[in-house]
Amino acid sequence: MENQRKSTNQETIDLKIGLAEMLKGGVIMDVVNPEQAKIAEDAGAVAVMALERVPSDIRAQGGVARMSCPDMIAEIMKAVSIPVMAKCRIGHFVEAQILEALGVDYIDESEVLSPADEAYHILKSEFKVPFVCGATNLGEALRRIGEGAALIRTKGEAGTGNIVEGVQHLRQIQQDIRKILHLDPSELMTEAKNLGAPYELLLQIKKTGKLPVPNFAAGGVATPADAALMMQLGAESVFVGSGIFKSESPALYAKSIVKAVAQYKDPKEILEASKKLSSPMRGMDVSKIAAESRFADRGW
Amino acid sequence: MFQRLQRSLDLQTEVGKKISIHIGVLSLQGCIQPHEPHLKALGATFVEVKTKEDLNQIDGLILPGGESTSILKLIDLFSLETDLMKTFNQVPTWGICAGAILMARKVASPKQKSFKILNITVQRNSYGRQSDSFNTEIDGYCVSFIRAPKINWVGPEIHVLARYNQEPVWVSYGHWMASTFHPELNSNTPSPMHRQFFESVVKHAQSKIGPKKLR
Numbered sequence: 001m002e003n004q005r006k007s008t009n010q011e012t013i014d015l016k017i018g019l020a021e022m023l024k025g026g027v028i029m030d031v032v033n034p035e036q037a038k039i040a041e042d043a044g045a046v047a048v049m050a051l052e053r054v055p056s057d058i059r060a061q062g063g064v065a066r067m068s069c070p071d072m073i074a075e076i077m078k079a080v081s082i083p084v085m086a087k088c089r090i091g092h093f094v095e096a097q098i099l100e101a102l103g104v105d106y107i108d109e110s111e112v113l114s115p116a117d118e119a120y121h122i123l124k125s126e127f128k129v130p131f132v133c134g135a136t137n138l139g140e141a142l143r144r145i146g147e148g149a150a151l152i153r154t155k156g157e158a159g160t161g162n163i164v165e166g167v168q169h170l171r172q173i174q175q176d177i178r179k180i181l182h183l184d185p186s187e188l189m190t191e192a193k194n195l196g197a198p199y200e201l202l203l204q205i206k207k208t209g210k211l212p213v214p215n216f217a218a219g220g221v222a223t224p225a226d227a228a229l230m231m232q233l234g235a236e237s238v239f240v241g242s243g244i245f246k247s248e249s250p251a252l253y254a255k256s257i258v259k260a261v262a263q264y265k266d267p268k269e270i271l272e273a274s275k276k277l278s279s280p281m282r283g284m285d286v287s288k289i290a291a292e293s294r295f296a297d298r299g300w
Numbered sequence: 301m302f303q304r305l306q307r308s309l310d311l312q313t314e315v316g317k318k319i320s321i322h323i324g325v326l327s328l329q330g331c332i333q334p335h336e337p338h339l340k341a342l343g344a345t346f347v348e349v350k351t352k353e354d355l356n357q358i359d360g361l362i363l364p365g366g367e368s369t370s371i372l373k374l375i376d377l378f379s380l381e382t383d384l385m386k387t388f389n390q391v392p393t394w395g396i397c398a399g400a401i402l403m404a405r406k407v408a409s410p411k412q413k414s415f416k417i418l419n420i421t422v423q424r425n426s427y428g429r430q431s432d433s434f435n436t437e438i439d440g441y442c443v444s445f446i447r448a449p450k451i452n453w454v455g456p457e458i459h460v461l462a463r464y465n466q467e468p469v470w471v472s473y474g475h476w477m478a479s480t481f482h483p484e485l486n487s488n489t490p491s492p493m494h495r496q497f498f499e500s501v502v503k504h505a506q507s508k509i510g511p512k513k514l515r
Contacts, residue, residue: 013444013485015433021485022365022397022446025329044373046329046366081410081424082367083447105430105447128431255377262328262374263350269378 016130016150019083019105020214023047023237027227027258028216030054030241033072034079036250043254047083047106049239050076055112055159056242056281059293065113067095070102077103085132090299091117100129106151108132109144111298112158112241121299124148134218136169136296138176139195145213146198152211154235155296156219159242161283163220163229165296170217170233180205219296222247222280224260224273231264246281253277321501324349324358326384328374330366330398334484341489342498352383360392360501363399365446365482368424371398372413388417392475392500394493400478401449408452418476419455420468426450436481438462438470439492443481445469451480461496475504 026046031037037048052068053061067088077084083105088095090109095116099107109122111134124131125148134155135141141152154173156166176195180202183191188206192199204212217230218239227238238261240254247253256273263269291297323339325332327348336346347358355361363371375381387393388403395403395418406421407414425447427433433446439462451468454460461477462470470479470493477500483491490498 013435013442013482015430015435015444015446018444018446018482018485019430019433021331021334022367024331024333024366025327026367026370041369042373044329044370044377046370077429082369083430100431103429103431130430255373258370258373259377263378266350 014150017213019130020132020151020216023083023216024214025262026237027254027261028085028237028239029244029254030239031076031245034075036245037076037080037084039251040244040254041080041082043251044258045082045254046237047085048076048080049085049087049108049241050104051087054242054245055295056161056246057159058112059159065089067092067099067113070098073099073102073104087113088122089113090115091120091122093122096122096124096127096129096131100127104129106130106132108153109149110134111155111295115298119300121147124150132216134296134299135173137172137195138180139197140299141173141211141215142195142197142201145201145211150213151216152213153216153218153239154230155299156217156221157286157289158219158295160220160286160289161222161243161246161281162286163222163226165286166217166219166221166230167233169296170215170230170235173211173215174234177205177209177211181209220286221257222283223277224256224270227257228260228264228270231261237261242281248278253280320345321360321498321505322347322358323360323362323498323501324354325362325364326371326399327364328366328378329370330364331396331482331484332364335362335364335494337487338484338490338494339498342494344498344501351378352380355380355383355387358387358391359505360394360497361387362497363393363395363402364484365397365399368398368401368407368412371402385415388415388476392477392497392504393417394477394479394497396479396482396484397446397448400451400480403476403478404451405455406453418471418473418478419458420451420471420478421453422449422480423452424449426452436464438464438481438483441483441488441492442486443483443491443493444485445481448480451478472500475500 029040085106087110130150132151133144133149154169217235222243259273404422
């Protein structure tokens with residue numbers, strides 16, 4: 001018994017997932033310059049996502065959206081003491097290499113940018129820096145985890161201020177997990193085939209009852225109520241993109257969303273967080289977005 | 301000798317069950333749930349602490365890892381500062397990483413508010429960024445340093461429980477304890493650090509209740 005304990009003592013901890021654990025119960029905010037990054041940090045953000053344009057501007061301006069200028073990201077890294085994340089294009093492993101060399105704390109292989117590869121994602125296990133990836137269902141989440149992602153987020157339609165897609169993705173992943181828990185072990189291989197997911201990861205879910213990495217909400221969060229909704233639905237932290245700096249009073253919005261996420265189970269606290277807020281970002285109807293402009297359909 | 305030590309630990313666990321030790325984890329933000337299996341393995345009850353009322357229900361408090369700036373902001377937003385200070389004085393408290401930063405007398409890079417209950421100075425993110433995070437063994441047990449701070453000065457009264465590269469990483473004073481690393485991420489439960497903290501919580505609870513009531 002004692003010997004057995006000794007040998008398992010040597011097991012190593014996954015440092016990539018470890019950082020995601022530290023970010024739980026928090027808000028990660030999109031920022032485009034050091035001033036915004038300071039506002040986010042002062043409001044209690046657990047991390048910032050450094051990018052050149054927030055998703056709603058990317059959507060409005062069109063064109064190819066690429067990794068942000070490294071100088072801008074470096075300035076943000078200098079401005080704040082919290083972790084700094086940055087986005088690279090799907091499949092663009094050289095952008096990821098640049099971000100790793102720059103020293104960012106997390107890379108988001110993101111559908112918000114124009115994909116660089118229409119068939120393959122980055123082999124994230126080859127990097128020391130951890131990756132977060134979007135997923136709309138369990139199969140997609142497990143393919144990304146199989147490639148080495150240490151954190152999964154929903155792919156709510158970014159830049160719309162509309163929570164409907166994020167809710168759907170979160171519910172879908174949970175339904176898919178519940179299904180696995182009900183399946184007979186002999187049925188798991190076929191389920192792996194149907195989901196297009198690694199069999200070993202299905203076995204792991206069957207054993208632990210949950211995704212092998214943390215699952216955060218992203219896309220369409222515009223109000224404290226949206227953020228608390230995603231938390232009550234089972235998200236473990238919330239990314240807020242355009243919702244903060246496209247609102248009328250970013251500092252107040254940032255603080256209110258942080259508050260709502262920390263006490264997401266308490267309606268009285270969410271009410272407090274929702275009071276005295278000016279207009280949120282305007283938002284748009286996701287069903288009116290042309291199929292080719294929908295970010296959530298990018299990635300495979 | 302070893303057997304006797306083992307038996308005395310078992311006895312304490314047994315005691316822990318009898319007086320039902322409740323250990324709270326400040327649950328505003330950060331690495332909370334991973335403490336549950338460690339505390340459970342010791343026979344303690346894991347309590348998520350979010351409000352002033354929760355603080356009255358516990359025999360020991362863990363200030364977990366997370367982002368110290370964010371946790372400080374939330375303590376302020378929910379006006380928990382005075383009640384937390386009261387709790388620190390009443391029950392054993394263990395600060396981990398961000399929690400250790402909260403307990404330190406002085407915080408550098410950047411300067412930051414703290415509760416100043418441990419006479420140590422702490423430098424934030426002192427090993428570097430995430431790419432410099434690492435695992436190592438402390439007391440033969442694998443732990444993680446994740447964007448960890450360094451304790452770069454300790455007062456003469458501070459007890460250094462472990463060092464890494466000659467620098468203190470695990471310290472205690474009275475019923476307070478701080479570590480700059482994370483033992484809770486190791487799935488082999490309980491960690492020696494949780495055990496040590498649990499023992500100090502049991503001792504503290506015993507001294508308050510008196511030995512007679514335990515039997």
